[in-house]
Amino acid sequence: MLAMHMANELLTPVVAGVLALLAAGLLGVACRRTRRSLDPARVPLMGVLGAFVFAAQMINFTLPFMPGTSGHLGGGVLLAIVLGPHAGTLVMASILIVQCLIFQDGGLLALGANILNMGVVPCYVGYAVYRAVLGHRQGVGAARLYAATFAASVVGVVLGAACVPFETAAAGVITVPLRLFLLTMIGVHLLIGAVEGLITFAVVAYLYRIRPDTLRGSELLAKATRTRVGWPVVAGSLAAVAMVLGGLISHAASAYPDGLEWTYAERPADPHFQPYVEPPDESSLTARAEAFQQRAALLPDYGGDDTALKTVAGLVGTIVTLVVTYLIARLLRRKTDSDAPAPARAT
Amino acid sequence: MHHDYLDRYANQDSPVHDLDARAKVVAVLLYTVVLVSVPKYQLAPLAPFAVLPLAMLVVGRIPLNFVLKRVLIVSPFVVCLAAFNPIWDAQLRPFAGTWVRGGWLVAASVLIKFTLGMGALIALTSTTRFSDLLAGLQRLGVPRVLVMQLGFLYRYLFVLIDQAMRMRRARDARLGGYASVTLRLRAVGGIVGVLLLRTLEQAERIHQAMQARGYDGTVRTLRRGCFGWGEVLFLLAVGVYVTAARLSVLVTS
Amino acid sequence: MCESAIQIESLSYRYPDGTSALRGVDLRAEPGAKVGLVGPNGAGKSTLLLCLDGFLAARGRASVSGLSVSKANVKAIRSHVGLVFQNPDDQLFMPRLFDDVAFGPINQQLDPTQVRQRVAEALTDVGLTGMDDRAPHHLSMGQKRNAAIATVLAMKPDLLLLDEPSANLDPRSRRHLIELLAGMSITMLIASHDLDMIVQLCDRVALLDAGRIVADGATADILSDASLMDRHGLEVPAVLAPRA
Numbered sequence: 113m114l115a116m117h118m119a120n121e122l123l124t125p126v127v128a129g130v131l132a133l134l135a136a137g138l139l140g141v142a143c144r145r146t147r148r149s150l151d152p153a154r155v156p157l158m159g160v161l162g163a164f165v166f167a168a169q170m171i172n173f174t175l176p177f178m179p180g181t182s183g184h185l186g187g188g189v190l191l192a193i194v195l196g197p198h199a200g201t202l203v204m205a206s207i208l209i210v211q212c213l214i215f216q217d218g219g220l221l222a223l224g225a226n227i228l229n230m231g232v233v234p235c236y237v238g239y240a241v242y243r244a245v246l247g248h249r250q251g252v253g254a255a256r257l258y259a260a261t262f263a264a265s266v267v268g269v270v271l272g273a274a275c276v277p278f279e280t281a282a283a284g285v286i287t288v289p290l291r292l293f294l295l296t297m298i299g300v301h302l303l304i305g306a307v308e309g310l311i312t313f314a315v316v317a318y319l320y321r322i323r324p325d326t327l328r329g330s331e332l333l334a335k336a337t338r339t340r341v342g343w344p345v346v347a348g349s350l351a352a353v354a355m356v357l358g359g360l361i362s363h364a365a366s367a368y369p370d371g372l373e374w375t376y377a378e379r380p381a382d383p384h385f386q387p388y389v390e391p392p393d394e395s396s397l398t399a400r401a402e403a404f405q406q407r408a409a410l411l412p413d414y415g416g417d418d419t420a421l422k423t424v425a426g427l428v429g430t431i432v433t434l435v436v437t438y439l440i441a442r443l444l445r446r447k448t449d450s451d452a453p454a455p456a457r458a459t
Numbered sequence: 460m461h462h463d464y465l466d467r468y469a470n471q472d473s474p475v476h477d478l479d480a481r482a483k484v485v486a487v488l489l490y491t492v493v494l495v496s497v498p499k500y501q502l503a504p505l506a507p508f509a510v511l512p513l514a515m516l517v518v519g520r521i522p523l524n525f526v527l528k529r530v531l532i533v534s535p536f537v538v539c540l541a542a543f544n545p546i547w548d549a550q551l552r553p554f555a556g557t558w559v560r561g562g563w564l565v566a567a568s569v570l571i572k573f574t575l576g577m578g579a580l581i582a583l584t585s586t587t588r589f590s591d592l593l594a595g596l597q598r599l600g601v602p603r604v605l606v607m608q609l610g611f612l613y614r615y616l617f618v619l620i621d622q623a624m625r626m627r628r629a630r631d632a633r634l635g636g637y638a639s640v641t642l643r644l645r646a647v648g649g650i651v652g653v654l655l656l657r658t659l660e661q662a663e664r665i666h667q668a669m670q671a672r673g674y675d676g677t678v679r680t681l682r683r684g685c686f687g688w689g690e691v692l693f694l695l696a697v698g699v700y701v702t703a704a705r706l707s708v709l710v711t712s
Numbered sequence: 713m714c715e716s717a718i719q720i721e722s723l724s725y726r727y728p729d730g731t732s733a734l735r736g737v738d739l740r741a742e743p744g745a746k747v748g749l750v751g752p753n754g755a756g757k758s759t760l761l762l763c764l765d766g767f768l769a770a771r772g773r774a775s776v777s778g779l780s781v782s783k784a785n786v787k788a789i790r791s792h793v794g795l796v797f798q799n800p801d802d803q804l805f806m807p808r809l810f811d812d813v814a815f816g817p818i819n820q821q822l823d824p825t826q827v828r829q830r831v832a833e834a835l836t837d838v839g840l841t842g843m844d845d846r847a848p849h850h851l852s853m854g855q856k857r858n859a860a861i862a863t864v865l866a867m868k869p870d871l872l873l874l875d876e877p878s879a880n881l882d883p884r885s886r887r888h889l890i891e892l893l894a895g896m897s898i899t900m901l902i903a904s905h906d907l908d909m910i911v912q913l914c915d916r917v918a919l920l921d922a923g924r925i926v927a928d929g930a931t932a933d934i935l936s937d938a939s940l941m942d943r944h945g946l947e948v949p950a951v952l953a954p955r956a
Contacts, residue, residue, distance in 0.1 A: 119537045120576050121569040125492045143604070153676035155604055157662045159611025160619075164658040166612075167619035168651045171627055173643060185651060194655065206608050210616075213584050213592070216533050216577055220491050285499050285565065286540050287548045314648025315655065323656060466847065590807035590847070610807045617849045618801055664802040671765055671795045672867065673787065673819030681814060681824055 116301075117211065117218030118225050118276060125221065127283040132224025138232050139205055145198035158199060162206045165191065173311055183307035188234035188272075189242070189265045190312045194319070194326055197239040204231035225279050229272045238268030243329060251334045254317070258341040261316050262349045265309035266302065273301035295364045299357055306353045313341075468521050468585040475519035475586045480595025482690035486511075486697040487583045491576050493701040497708055500552055500564045505571050507704040511697065512578030519586040530577045537573050541566040589613050594683045603678040611665075619658065626650045716775075717743045717871050717899035718764070723772035724923075725756075725763055733759040734770065735923040741899060741916075743870070748914035748931060749903040752945030755920045757903035758798070761873045764901075765795045777870040791820055794864030796874045800856040801848075809835075809851075809859055810844035816867035834866035838892060854885025858892065871899045878906040907935055907949035919944060 120128065146155060165187040172182035187207070191200035205227050211217040218226045245260035246252055277293035280286050316327060324330045469476075475483075494508050516526060545562030552561045584592065590610070597606040630646050638646075718741040725734040733756045741747045749757050763770045766786040774781040777792040797803050806812040813834050817827040835841050838858040843851075851859060857877065864872065877893070878886050890912055893900065904910055910917060910931060917934050919927040921944045927934050934940065936952040 116536055117533075119573055120491060120495050121537065121572045122540065123495070125496050128495070151676075153674065154662075154666060156607035156611055156678065157666055159608035159613075160615045160658060160662045160665065162608070162612040163615040163619045164655060166616055167623035168654055170620060170623045171630075171647050171650050171654075173647045185647075202608070206605070206612050209609060210612055212580075214589070214613075216529055216580055216584075218533075219573075219576060220488065220580055221495060280540075285569065286544050287562070287565070288540065288543055289547055310644060311647055311651075314644045315651045316648075317645075318648045318652030319655070322652065326656070326659070466850075588808075588845070588847075590811065593807065610811075611805060614805055614807050614848065661802060664797065664799070665805050667762075667767060668797055668803040668805065669815075670767075671790055671797075672816040672863065673790055674815075675787070675819070679818045679821075680811075681818060681827060 116230075116273060116276070117208075118222040118229070118279070120219030120221040122276075122280050122286055123222055123225060123283040124285060127279065128221040128224060130224075131228060131279065132221075135205075135224040135227040135232065139202065139227070142198040142201040142205075142232075146196075146202055149196065150199060155202070158195075158203045159206055161191070161195070161203050162210065165203065165207055166210075173307070175307065183304075183311065185311045185315070186230075186234070186269065186304075186308050188230060189238040189261070189268045189308065190315055192235040192239040192268075193242055193261065193264070193312070193316060193328055196328055197235045200235040200239070201231050204235060207231075225275075229275045229279075233272040233275060234268035237271050238264040239328070241267045246329045246332060248332070250332055252329075252332045253334050254320070254336070254341050255345050257316065257320060257333065258313050258345060259349065261313040262306075262309035265312050266305035266353060269305035269308055270298055270301045273297045273304075292364065295360050299360050302353050302357045302360075306350060309349070310346075317341075466588065468519075468525075469588045471520055471586075473519045473586065475515050475582070477689075478586075478693055479684045479686050479690045480587050480591045481599055481684060481686060482693050483583050483587060484592070484595055484599060486694060487579045489697065490579055490701055493705050494572055494576055494579075497568070497572070497705065499568050500561060501708055502554070502564060502567055502571070504704065504708040505568065505575070507700075507707060508572075508575050510704075511700065512575055512582050515582035515586065516578060519582060521582065521585050526578055526581050529581060530574055533577070534573065537569065541569045544569075591684070594680075597680065598682070598684060603680065607678050615661075619654065622657070623650070623654060626654070717741050717745070717777060718747075718901060719773075719775045720764075721773040723760070723763060723770050723774050725759060725768055725770040732923055734763065736772070737920070737923070737925055739918055739925060739928070741901060743899050744897055745916060746893075746900040746902065746914045748910035748917035749901055749920060750905070750907065750910060750917055750935075750946060751920035754922075756923045757920055758875055760920065761795060761875055761901070761903060764873060765790060765793055791867060792869055793871045793873060794867060794869035796861055796864055796872065796877060798875045798879060800853075800860040803860040803863060804848035804851075804856060807847060808844070809840070809846045809848060812848065812859065813844075813863050813866045816863060820867060830866045830868070834862040837865055837896075838862045839888070852885075854881055854888065857881060857885065857889060861892070869898065871901070872896075874900065874902045874904075876904055876906075877902065878904060878909050907946065908951050911935060911949055911951045919946075921945070 123131070143155070146158075165185075168187060168190075169184045172184045174182045188200065188204050191203050194200075195203065208218065208226050208231060209223065212220060212223055212226070242260045242264035245263050246256065274294060274297060276297055277288075277290055280288070280293065281290045319326050320333065321336045324333055324336060327333070490508075490511050494505075497504055497508075516523060544566050545560050548560065548562030548565055550561045551558040552564060553559075554564060587595070590613075593606050593610055593613075597603060627650065630650060634643065634646060718739060720737055720739040723734055723737040723739075724732070726732050737756075737760060739747075749760065751757055759768065762768050764774060764776055764781060766781055766783070766789050769783070770781075776789060779785050779789050779792065781789060804812050806815060810831055813831045814827050817830045822830065831844065832841075835843060838861050840855060840858055840862060843855075843859075848856065848859065861877075874893075878889055881889060886906075886909070890909055893902075893913055900913075902910065902914060914931050916929065917927075917931045918925050919934060919940070926944060927937075927940060932952060936948055936954075938948050941948050
């Protein structure tokens with residue numbers, strides 16, 4: 113769906129370097145653990161599974177209630193469920209490297225960050241949640257398998273996305289307030305994660321029926337007589353996501369007024385700091401921009417003193433912009449469809 | 460087979476194409492690090508940074524509108540973040556004789572760096588055959604196992620995408636008109652599931668083919684690439700250039 | 713004085729789930745001979761080839777190029793025996809054709825000059841000179857098939873085992889393949905449904921059905937025996953069909 117790969121410019125070389133070292137270290141660990149459980153000679157073949165993920169991302173699922181948009185698999189959680197978290201992370205890392213080099217999704221310097229956010233976190237966290245919900249007792253049925261897969265996807269995707277605001281804040285280039293950025297990323301990725309959960313389970317259900325031995329934790333699974341999960345369970349999971357999302361939005365709206373004061377409080381020691389005043393010259397760039405905003409904005413109080421409304425506007429505006437830029441990107445991609453399949457995305 | 464878009468420009472001939480992959484990788488990496496290190500409120504020093512990507516792209520005969528299109532496609536997230544930055548970075552700073560919110564400067568800086576950085580990356584990858592790029596990365600110290608893994612990914616990318624497209628077309632042909640959400644979801648699950656099982660089986664067969672040709676787990680490769688005076692000169696030139704460009708920050712601040 | 717290129721005595725193999733794939737197979741092939749291996753689907757042709765290359769632990773005795781097929785000899789066997797798999801995509805797994813053809817010689821631990829020489833020779837033998845830098849996914853099916861054979865030839869084997877080499881080839885590529893194989897003097901065991909090709913290439917043919925060799929002899933005799941063919945799910949190839 114949306115290309116949430118980080119670009120170089122959201123980080124500084126130092127932060128990017130630290131994250132890259134961290135990613136490299138964790139990949140080393142993942143590689144060692146993979147060689148223990150899998151014949152070391154087979155490790156390079158993980159690359160073929162990377163190609164599988166790209167191919168799987170071509171199989172789109174048209175979303176209900178949103179004509180013209182479709183979702184597809186990200187892949188991290190599915191890989192963890194089938195290969196285990198260590199091998200899954202290795203495969204995701206190679207996918208992200210190829211996405212950067214061949215499709216320019218994500219910057220060179222941000223590779224370390226992207227591998228952490230979209231490889232290490234979804235695979236390890238997702239797997240942990242999957243095994244936790246699956247439990248330790250025999251006789252796991254379709255409903256619990258669904259819950260495990262769905263929860264793993266949502267939590268894995270959301271936590272991975274949640275790393276981005278922290279990394280950006282540590283770098284300090286873009287100064288969107290941490291809490292707002294975090295809330296927005298989590299909110300959007302709750303939706304993305306829910307779709308990921310549905311699609312991942314569709315695949316897991318197929319494997320459960322045909323080749324249950326390919327799934328981790330298969331020793332706990334009951335024989336697959338029915339892989340249909342009742343509507344109540346699915347609706348319940350979606351409702352849970354919706355509630356969390358709703359909670360986040362209302363929290364942002366009500367708790368936020370303090371946020372702006374907080375960002376200002378960070379800066380008192382800056383010798384060049386000037387408190388925000390009306391620009392000295394009516395004809396200056398800022399003044400003209402402000403005037404335009406007043407006339408063009410849907411929420412005319414945007415430039416005013418009402419900080420609470422400002423932050424809600426910020427939140428709503430962010431979401432609207434994300435949707436608009438996504439649609440523009442899709443339009444552009446349709447035009448290039450004739451020369452190439454759409455660049456694959458690991459969300 | 461429409462797979463040539465990937466290597467479309469990589470097989471052309473040009474002085475840039477002829478450079479050893481290692482030199483290009485080191486140059487682009489160095490350039491990117493220095494570019495990103497330019498302080499976020501400085502816009503003027505970014506101008507000289509346009510030289511490297513433009514030079515590589517023009518000499519490498521890569522069409523600029525191809526580059527711009529790719530940059531545009533991957534830009535939404537960055538554009539969005541940059542566009543909202545001015546709300547919070549409200550402190551006024553001097554720019555071109557007037558006062559502007561710092562956030563606008565950062566937004567411009569981010570977008571310019573993004574475009575230039577992407578331009579350099581595209582210059583690297585479209586003037587280098589992927590297998591040469593991998594060989595170069597290996598000689599630069601990337602672990603062999605990872606390089607081999609990337610090689611397999613690249614090699615089988617199209618085999619699997621082809622399979623997926625065929626299955627998708629077959630599905631689309633059958634799911635004409637309205638189909639329930641559940642049915643559509645099960646179709647996706649089934650196709651991806653089949654793809655996965657087939658991939659696992661194919662990986663086994665590939666492993667057999669490798670073993671039949673003597674593979675015992677140790678990755679062995681031939682050294683490739685030649686790093687000659689051309690490469691040395693290129694790297695020296697790039698080194699001098701990025702240092703000068705970066706130092707220009709001190710001059711203009 | 714010449715050792716048989718292939719010597720198999722009472723070879724039997726069972727799958728892990730217990731089903732018998734090969735039941736007491738006997739087969740011999742002299743150096744330089746081209747032997748066809750025919751039979752219906754599921755007869756065990758591919759299994760037999762895999763056994764000969766040391767992939768499956770079978771009972772009985774088998775030796776290839778004078779080496780007895782056993783776990784200890786696997787490395788040596790694979791240096792002497794070239795197995796060409798059914799699907800060239802499984803066999804061309806490197807990003808560059810040169811690397812694929814060089815893979816075998818490199819694993820034989822030859823030095824770089826020798827490796828390059830072997831690659832050049834192998835590519836010339838199959839008619840793909842100068843294609844080193846191509847990526848395998850840019851090759852046509854016929855070229856891929858030849859490339860797969862080149863990857864094996866580069867190891868300079870004494871014996872070639874081919875599994876359905878003419879599958880999925882268009883008529884022209886198929887003809888080129890037959891000419892290529894006909895021109896080689898290496899001992900060959902060719903498993904195939906393409907009976908017309910077998911007639912053109914092989915003097916001898918072994919008919920395998922349900923894990924047993926039910927006929928072994930001159931190609932023309934066996935393949936023109938209509939009732940034998942019919943009993944084992946095959947048909948007399950057009951080339952040998954009696955003129956009405």
